[in-house]
Amino acid sequence: MSAPGSGPATAAPDARRRLPRPAARTLTVLAGCLVLLAAALVHGVRVLGQEPTVTLLANWTGGDERNFRDAVIAPFEAEYHVHVDYQGSSAESQVLSADVEAGTPPDVAVLTGPGELASYVHDQQLQPVENLIPEGDFSRSWATPFDGHVYWFPLKADLKSVVWFPGDTSAEQLAKAKNQPAQWCLGMGSGATSGWPGTDWIEDLVLQQSGWQKYQQWARGELSWQSKEVRRAWTTWRDLVLGPAGNEELARRALMTEYQKASEYVTARPRRCTLEHQASFIRTQQPAWGRVNGRYVPSAELFPQVTATDSWEVSGDLVALLHATPEARKLIRYLASVPAQQAWSGTESGFSVDAEVTPPSASDTTSWHRSLAATLLDDRAVHCFDASDAMPPAVRDAFAQATIDFLARPQSRNLDRLLKNLDTLGKAPGLNWLPSVCDHVT
Known part of the structure; x- marks a missing residue:
C-alpha cells in the first residue's frame, strides 16, 4: 500500500527550468487562441457541409439518448471521422412519416x-442491408427477409413476457396478488400511441396460452381475431x-x-398495486422499481391456462437505411457490428440479440439485467416479436384503440363487436403481413 500522496517522482522546484513570466503568459494566450481557432474551424466545416455527415432518427431521448451517444455514436465518430446528426423523438413514426412525405x-x-x-419497403423508401450486416448474427424474427431482401436489423431489444414486483414480496404474496385485480399496476396512456400496454397483455396471453404456432398465425393475419385462442386472451386479461x-374504478384508473x-402505485403507503406486466425497459425507465428493488418473474408463472414452454414475447428498435450514402453505409455496418452491439448491451438502456454478443458479466451490471440479457440470447428459447408491431400499421393502431x-366497456357483446371489426380490417386489400415473427429451433 502506497503512502498518501505517493506517486511518480517529480523534479524539485529549484531544479526546474522556469520561463520568464511574460513568455509563459504569451504561450498561454497563444494556446488558448489555437484551441478556439480549431473549434471554429470544426464548426465552420460542419456548417459548410464539408465534414462527412449522416442523419439519424431514433426514439431515444433523455438517459437513453445519453447512453446511446456515449456508448455507440461517440466511438463511431472518433473512428470513422463522420459526424452523426442525431434527432431523438418519442414520436419518431410521425416524424419519419412527415419527413418522407416532405x-x-x-x-x-x-x-x-x-x-x-x-410499408416503407412497399413504397420503395428503404434500401436492402443484407450485404452490410454480418450473416447469421441476427435470427429471422429480428432481421426478417421481406420481398427477397433484409431491410432492417435490431440494435436494441427488450423482453416483454415478464411481470415486475417489489423485491420484498414473498412467493406466497406473489401467488395471492396475481388473483387480485387491484394488485395489477396498469397504465394505458401513451399520447398518440395510447393502448399499446393492453396489446402487450393480449399478445403475451395468446403466446403463453396457445403456443407460438398460433401466435405466429395470428401475427401474420392467418388466425381470426374471433378465434377461441384470441378471444380467450382478451377475456383472461379482463378477468385479471x-x-x-369489470371493476369500473380499476378501469378508470388504468385509462x-x-x-x-x-408503477408509482407500488411506492404508495399502503401499496396500491404490486405487479406490473411490462417490458424490461420499465426497470430503468420508471424510478419506482429502483426504489422497491424491483424483480421480475416470467409471465407464464402467473398467467392461467398456460401451455407454452420457454416462450417469450420480445420487441426491438430496428435500424433501417433510407439513403445509401457512403457515410450511411458505414454507420449501418458499425451499428450491426459486435463492438457496437456489445457497447449498447453493456448499458442498462437495452440489450443486444446479436449471436456474437456475450451477456454482461457480474462485474458489469445487476443480476436482473444479466438474467434478461441471457434469456434474449438463449437460442433454445422461442422468441416471438411483438405481434402488434409486426402487423400493418392500420391494424396495429386499431388493435391499440380496441384495448382502450x-x-x-368490458362486456362480451362489446368484445364481439371489437373482434369482428378487427377481422374486417385485417382482411382489407393491400396490407403487408410479415412472413415470420417467431424463432423456433426444431
Whole structure:
C-alpha cells in the first residue's frame, strides 16, 4: 500500500527550468487562441457541409439518448471521422412519416415496428442491408427477409413476457396478488400511441396460452381475431386486471394513467398495486422499481391456462437505411457490428440479440439485467416479436384503440363487436403481413 500522496517522482522546484513570466503568459494566450481557432474551424466545416455527415432518427431521448451517444455514436465518430446528426423523438413514426412525405427523410432511421417498416419497403423508401450486416448474427424474427431482401436489423431489444414486483414480496404474496385485480399496476396512456400496454397483455396471453404456432398465425393475419385462442386472451386479461364483472374504478384508473406512471402505485403507503406486466425497459425507465428493488418473474408463472414452454414475447428498435450514402453505409455496418452491439448491451438502456454478443458479466451490471440479457440470447428459447408491431400499421393502431374500448366497456357483446371489426380490417386489400415473427429451433 502506497503512502498518501505517493506517486511518480517529480523534479524539485529549484531544479526546474522556469520561463520568464511574460513568455509563459504569451504561450498561454497563444494556446488558448489555437484551441478556439480549431473549434471554429470544426464548426465552420460542419456548417459548410464539408465534414462527412449522416442523419439519424431514433426514439431515444433523455438517459437513453445519453447512453446511446456515449456508448455507440461517440466511438463511431472518433473512428470513422463522420459526424452523426442525431434527432431523438418519442414520436419518431410521425416524424419519419412527415419527413418522407416532405421528401427530406433521414439517412438512417430506427423504428420499433417491422410492420411499419414493411410499408416503407412497399413504397420503395428503404434500401436492402443484407450485404452490410454480418450473416447469421441476427435470427429471422429480428432481421426478417421481406420481398427477397433484409431491410432492417435490431440494435436494441427488450423482453416483454415478464411481470415486475417489489423485491420484498414473498412467493406466497406473489401467488395471492396475481388473483387480485387491484394488485395489477396498469397504465394505458401513451399520447398518440395510447393502448399499446393492453396489446402487450393480449399478445403475451395468446403466446403463453396457445403456443407460438398460433401466435405466429395470428401475427401474420392467418388466425381470426374471433378465434377461441384470441378471444380467450382478451377475456383472461379482463378477468385479471378488472375481475370478471369489470371493476369500473380499476378501469378508470388504468385509462387515466400514463404507462410510465403506472408503477408509482407500488411506492404508495399502503401499496396500491404490486405487479406490473411490462417490458424490461420499465426497470430503468420508471424510478419506482429502483426504489422497491424491483424483480421480475416470467409471465407464464402467473398467467392461467398456460401451455407454452420457454416462450417469450420480445420487441426491438430496428435500424433501417433510407439513403445509401457512403457515410450511411458505414454507420449501418458499425451499428450491426459486435463492438457496437456489445457497447449498447453493456448499458442498462437495452440489450443486444446479436449471436456474437456475450451477456454482461457480474462485474458489469445487476443480476436482473444479466438474467434478461441471457434469456434474449438463449437460442433454445422461442422468441416471438411483438405481434402488434409486426402487423400493418392500420391494424396495429386499431388493435391499440380496441384495448382502450374494451377496458371502458368490458362486456362480451362489446368484445364481439371489437373482434369482428378487427377481422374486417385485417382482411382489407393491400396490407403487408410479415412472413415470420417467431424463432423456433426444431
